[in-house]
Amino acid sequence: MSSATSTQGFMVVIPARFASIRLPGKPLLEIAGKPMIQHVYNRACESDANAVVIATDDQRIADIADSFGAKVVMTRADHQSGTDRIQEVVSILGLPEDAVVVNVQGDEPLIPPQTINQVADNLIRHPEAGISSLFHAIHDATELMNPNAVKVVTDAQGYALYFSRSPLPWQDAGPVHGKRHVGIYGYRVSTLNQFVSWPRSLLEVSERLEQLRAMHHGVRIIMAEAVQRVPAGVDTPEDLEAVRRFLTDSELP
Numbered sequence: 001m002s003s004a005t006s007t008q009g010f011m012v013v014i015p016a017r018f019a020s021i022r023l024p025g026k027p028l029l030e031i032a033g034k035p036m037i038q039h040v041y042n043r044a045c046e047s048d049a050n051a052v053v054i055a056t057d058d059q060r061i062a063d064i065a066d067s068f069g070a071k072v073v074m075t076r077a078d079h080q081s082g083t084d085r086i087q088e089v090v091s092i093l094g095l096p097e098d099a100v101v102v103n104v105q106g107d108e109p110l111i112p113p114q115t116i117n118q119v120a121d122n123l124i125r126h127p128e129a130g131i132s133s134l135f136h137a138i139h140d141a142t143e144l145m146n147p148n149a150v151k152v153v154t155d156a157q158g159y160a161l162y163f164s165r166s167p168l169p170w171q172d173a174g175p176v177h178g179k180r181h182v183g184i185y186g187y188r189v190s191t192l193n194q195f196v197s198w199p200r201s202l203l204e205v206s207e208r209l210e211q212l213r214a215m216h217h218g219v220r221i222i223m224a225e226a227v228q229r230v231p232a233g234v235d236t237p238e239d240l241e242a243v244r245r246f247l248t249d250s251e252l253p
Contacts (some may be wrong), residue, residue, distance in 0.1 A: 003111035004007050004192075008098075008100065008124050009048075009050040009100075010046040010049055010050065010099075010100040010101065010102055010120035010124070010186070011047075011049055011052070011053065011095070011099065011100070011101050011102070012047065012049040012051070012052045012053070012101070012102045012116060013042060013053050013054075013055050013086045013089050013090075013101055013102070013104070014037070014040055014041060014052070014053070014054045014055065014057045014103050014104050014105070014106050015055045015056070015082035015085045015086060015103065015105070015106060015107035016017070016037050016054055016055065016058075016061050016065075017056065017057065017058065017106070017117050018056075018057075018058040018060060018061060019250070022235070022236055022237070023235070023236070023237065023240065024233065025060075026106075026107055027040075027056075027061050027064075027066055027106045027107070027198055028060065028061065029234075029240060029242070029246055031243055031244050032107060032123065032244065032247040032248045034068075035064050036072065036106070036107065036234065037064065037065060037243065038048065038052065038064075038065075038068050039105060039109035039229070039245055039247065040105075040106055040107070040108055040109050040111065041054060041065070041068070041070050041111070043104075043108075043109070043110070043111050043116075044104050044111075044113070044116060045116050046115050047102075047103070047113040047114075047116035047120075048113075048116075049116065049120070051071065051145055051169075052070070052071070053071050053072070053073055053089060053161075054070050054071070054072050054073070054076050054089055054095075054106070054210075055072075055073050055085050055088075055089045056072065056073075056074065056075065057074065057075050057076060057077040057079075057085075057113045057173065059074075059239045062074060065104055071140055073089045073092055073093065075088045075089060075092075076088060081210055081212060082105065083103070083104060083185075083187075083192070083195060083196070086101060086123065086187070087192040087193060087195065087196045088193060089174075090189050090192055090193075092191075094156065094184075095239065097188070097189050097190040097193070098188060098189070098190065099188070099189045099191060100120055100123055100124055100186055100187070100188060100189075101186070101187050101192070102116055102119050102120050102184070102185070102186045102187075103144065103184065103185045103186075103230070104116060104184060105125040105184070105233055107233040108184075108230075108231075108233040108237065109234065109243055109245060109247070110120065110231040110246070110247075111184070111231075112228040112229075112230060113229060114161075115134060115184060115226050115227060115228055115230055116226050118224060118227050119132050119133065119134060119156045119185065119186040120132075120136065120186050121183055122186070122189065122222055122224050123186040123187075123222065126220075126222045128220055129216055129220045129221065129222040130187070130188050130190070130191035130214065130219040130220060130221070131186065131187055131191060131211065131219055131220075131221040131222070132185065132186035132221065132222045132223070132224075132225055133152075133160075133177040133181065133182065133183075133184060133185050133186070133211070133221060133222075133224065133225075134181075134182040134184060134224055134225070134230065135152055135154075135180055135181050135223055135225055136179070136180045136182060136225065136226055136229065136230070137177075137178075137179060137180075137225065138151070138176060138177065138178035138179060138180050139175070139176050139177065139192075140176060143178075144167050144171070144176055144178050145167055146163040147166070148165070149163055149165075149180050150163055150164070150177060150180065150181040150183075150209060151163065151164055151165070151166070151167065151168035151178055151180060151181065152168070152178065152179050152180075152181045152223060153168055153169060153179065154223050157195075157215050158222055158223050158224060158245055159220050159221060159222055160220075160221040160222075160223050161213060162212075162215075163181060163209050163211055163215075164207055165208070165209070165216065167209055178224075178235065179223075179225075182230045182231055183206060183233075185211075185232065189216065191219055194217070194219075195213065195219075197235060198213055198216075198217055200213060201213045201216035201217075203215075203216060204216070206221075231243075
């Protein structure tokens with residue numbers, strides 16, 4: 001890991017579950033001679049994080065992670081989301097309320113380290129925010145209408161106003177414009193500790209977007225356009241094969 005870009009520093013936590021409907025055992029699936037979770041861990045270690053931790057409830061994942069030298073924190077198996085799992089990790093580790101933690105999903109073996117730094121640095125530079133995240137510009141009508149592409153609108157200072165699976169903002173004619181949310185988050189530990197105590201909000205349930213729970217309770221989310229394109233994670237067998245081809249042909253470690 002390189003030297004931190006801010007004096008405060010940050011930690012990366014990678015939540016990894018064995019269960020997956022479409023890809024059982026997803027974190028352990030082989031890509032270019034290594035399990036997927038090792039690729040994610042390597043990308044995170046290339047960021048400026050002070051520490052990288054894999055959080056899992058499965059001993060098989062823990063054993064593999066231990067084999068390539070990763071720090072592992074075992075968590076409960078009943079968490080409903082990665083956010084809940086991360087909060088348990090920061091509690092186990094005893095991190096202070098003002099610490100910054102970046103959630104890197106365990107199925108993103110191509111995540112650019114620069115975007116991990118960006119999320120952390122943006123949160124550190126905005127002390128009034130409790131969460132940070134990223135977006136890509138949308139210029140395609142099909143992407144704008146796709147409910148699997150989460151959209152976000154922001155205010156003049158870059159804070160999120162709302163997230164939705166619906167077209168946002170609505171556009172009748174003219175060039176398509178919008179912002180597609182990228183699912184990487186930075187959290188203050190104080191926000192994580194509050195988040196897990198709140199019940200699910202109506203908007204969160206309706207949109208199936210847990211960040212709306214935080215917004216419902218007044219948490220400010222600072223957004224920025226990603227400095228580098230963040231490839232989609234591995235959700236399907238087709239995604240897996242595409243990443244295998246890419247990494248087999250590349251020189252990435």
